[in-house]
Amino acid sequence: MSVESMPEPGTTATGITEPGMNGPRRSGKGRRRKARSGRSKALLVTAWTAAGVVVLGGVGAGYVYFKLNGNLKSVDINQALGSERPVKVDNGSENVLVLGSDTRSGSNKKLGGGTDDGSARSDTAMIIHVYEGHKKASVVSIPRDTLIDRPKCTDTRGNTYPAASGVMFNSAYSTGGAACAVKTVESLTGIRMDHYLEVDFSGFQKLIDDLGGVTVTTTKKIEDSDSHLNLKAGTHTLDGKQALGLVRTRHGVGDGSDLGRIQLQQAFIKALVDQVKHVGLLTSPKKLYDLADTATKAVTADSDLGSVNSLMDFVDGLKGISSSHMKMVTMPVRYDPADPNRVVVAKAKAEQVWTALKNDRPIPASATKGTATGQAKGVVTAS
Structure with a gap:
């Protein structure tokens, strides 16, 4: 019996409402103090690998389906948010919020060095806009250090939190999941x-190991003791620990800011997407199952x-998107004049981005021209 022929069991929505921590601060213009842990782990490759489950058939398919289905955790966003939301645009496009979460329990405690208190925070946030036809996508990273006005919100357990002004973007997740x-x-x-979609960083590390590593080229030496990363300039096949270090580092390259870390993350994701698309999953059922098991967990x-x-249905619609078709x-942000450790939204330019996505159009180059950067662009490239 094939996977597609099996009845789809119900899933139980779970709330994720652990308290989090604020990010590292920078003292003095242009300089940042040492981050407490700087965990950032992106990410969307999990969805691409889960698509491979569709080829699993035969006698064991029923067990495999229920095993993988049982791995997945879900949250009922629609019920929590109710009807007071932007109107859904019915033009064939889709918008997906992807978060990299730092759940400080279990294996994540060992990786992050935190206490096993079950708390969580989100250091990585990306909006993925999949254009009509699902042949290309735009990805917009939101810096965790951005000062925003957080709206009143209700979590998936029914708890309500008041609005707050001038708080960091990642406080939204640490407050109400x-x-x-x-x-x-x-x-x-x-x-x-x-x-x-949310991915935790211990799963991210194991996923890279299951893939056999990801190959990137560094144009400069990257050395960061906080992230346990030491890479000479050149081509490297990164294992899970090194890959996690790369997407976490903010001191090894650029200006030491979260913006520089985002640039490294974006370069790594492009390399990762291309590698997943070309890895020989179909030749090894065990490798396919191991990847799917890790991804769904x-x-x-x-x-x-x-x-x-x-x-699988969702991911199947993304498989035609390669890194060359991902912008x-x-x-768009600028450094906060009152606190150079924080950034604020460059509203006029950001509106260009949002308007383009609402209308399923490419993001114009003018939207990001002249905005704050992390000075790490081009340090990591796909090989």
Whole structure:
């Protein structure tokens, strides 16, 4: 019996409402103090690998389906947010909020060096806009250090949190979990998020190891003791630990800011997407299963994607998108004059980005020209 022929079991929505921590601060203009841990782990490759489950058939398919389905965690975003949301644009495009979460428990405690208190924070946030036809996408990274006005929100357990002004963007997740993060992004952009995906960084590390590593080229030496990373200039096949170090580092390259780290993350994701598309998954059923098992354990999705069948259908629509058809930008920001350790939204330029996505159009180059950068662009490239 094939996977597609099996009935889809119901899934139970779970709330993710652990308190988080504020990010590192920089003292003095142009300089940042040492980050406490700087964990950032992106990410969307989990969805691409989960698509491979569709080829699993034969006698064991029933067990495999229920095993992988049981791995998935889901959150009912729609119920928590209710009807006061941006209107869904019915033009064939989709908007997905992807968060990299730092759940400080279990294996994540060992990786992050935190206490096993079950708390969580989100250091990585990306809006993925999949254009009509699902042949290309734009990815907009939102810096965690951005000062924003957080709206009143309700989490998936029914707890309500008051609005707050001038707080860091990542406080939305640490305050009210996934639902408040989505509410904040929708308030910030005026764009409805059709889906939500969250990946924890211990799962990210194991996923890279299961893939056999990811090959990148560094144009400069990257050395950061905080992220346990020491790479000479040249081509490297990064294992899971090194890959996690690369997407975490903010001191090894650029100006030591979160903006520089985002540039490294974006370059790594492009390399990762291309490698996943060309890895020989179909020649090794065991490798395929190991990847799917890891991916489904690492991901939390909105309830519409909270089953293997739903996730596979969604991902199947993305498989035609290669890195050459992904435009990756950072939300237009400028350094806060009152605190150079923080950034604020460059509203006029950011509006160009949101308007383009609402109308399913490419993001214009003018939207990001002259905005704050992390000075790490081009340091890492796909090989």
